[in-house]
Amino acid sequence: MITLQKDEKIQMIVRKHWFVFFADIISMIFVLLVPIGLAMVLYYLHTYITLSGNILALFTVVTSLLMLFVWLTIFVIWTDYYLDILILTNKHIIDVEQKGLFSRELSSFRIDKMQDVTSEVNGIIPTFLKFGTIHIQTAGEDREFIVHGVPKPYDLRHAITKLQNTALEEQRTVTVSDESLQKMKRT
Amino acid sequence: MNESPISFITTETFSSFTISPTIVWVVILVALLVFTLMSIVIIYHWVTYSYSPKVTAKAVFVYAIGAGILVLTTLASAGVYTLSL
Numbered sequence: 001m002i003t004l005q006k007d008e009k010i011q012m013i014v015r016k017h018w019f020v021f022f023a024d025i026i027s028m029i030f031v032l033l034v035p036i037g038l039a040m041v042l043y044y045l046h047t048y049i050t051l052s053g054n055i056l057a058l059f060t061v062v063t064s065l066l067m068l069f070v071w072l073t074i075f076v077i078w079t080d081y082y083l084d085i086l087i088l089t090n091k092h093i094i095d096v097e098q099k100g101l102f103s104r105e106l107s108s109f110r111i112d113k114m115q116d117v118t119s120e121v122n123g124i125i126p127t128f129l130k131f132g133t134i135h136i137q138t139a140g141e142d143r144e145f146i147v148h149g150v151p152k153p154y155d156l157r158h159a160i161t162k163l164q165n166t167a168l169e170e171q172r173t174v175t176v177s178d179e180s181l182q183k184m185k186r187t
Numbered sequence: 188m189n190e191s192p193i194s195f196i197t198t199e200t201f202s203s204f205t206i207s208p209t210i211v212w213v214v215i216l217v218a219l220l221v222f223t224l225m226s227i228v229i230i231y232h233w234v235t236y237s238y239s240p241k242v243t244a245k246a247v248f249v250y251a252i253g254a255g256i257l258v259l260t261t262l263a264s265a266g267v268y269t270l271s272l
Contacts, residue, residue, distance in 0.1 A: 050203045054271035060264035068257040
């Protein structure tokens with residue numbers, strides 16, 4: 001679970017573009033072609049091999065079991081897509097990455113420690129559907145956060161920069177007011 | 188006496204065979220066991236890490252409906268196949 005600080009507020013939740021989910025799902029269409037292939041093989045071999053019993057029922061057993069696992073795989077892919085998010089708060093950027101069902105990575109860093117944000121859109125489909133990759137470089141460490149398949153990466157970069165400016169501005173205001181308080185105490 | 192041993196192996200020898208209903212039921216049982224375990228893991232993820240209970244409820248509902256239809260189809264077909272032998 002993600003816990004926020006007392007005065008921390010969620011500004012934006014970014015989920016990956018729907019095409020990322022769709023691209024993973026599309027491979028399942030090829031699996032759905034297996035029963036058709038099986039039916040064709042049985043049809044061409046029926047002069048040589050005859051299976052006794054209700055063949056249609058047996059074929060339905062194989063097909064429905066296959067469909068059951070396709071159904072399961074679709075939901076595994078959806079879980080991966082649904083739980084992968086980027087949370088922008090007024091203080092932190094939190095990246096939650098679900099890798100399959102048994103691996104989950106949660107990384108966060110302070111927005112005022114951010115050094116550089118780069119967004120890129122590569123390819124025909126990402127250009128038309130407006131999604132791409134965002135790179136966030138943090139200060140102090142040589143760590144770079146890369147989030148793929150983000151919708152409208154240029155807008156997101158703009159939003160992150162704006163949030164950082166606001167955070168830095170708030171920090172400056174707090175520092176200035178602290179200094180003026182100390183000056184007042186001295187006088 | 189002159190009959191070649193190869194002549195015993197004709198297409199008719201392999202023409203008809205039966206897939207035992209026991210094998211069919213064992214395969215179904217193993218597949219359903221794996222499916223149930225994987226479903227528990229998925230639902231655990233939805234319940235534990237989901238950001239919205241509404242989405243979790245919808246996902247569980249859609250998943251259960253689809254899975255229920257497919258499991259019932261499998262069991263009914265296996266029953267029909269067993270009775271047809």
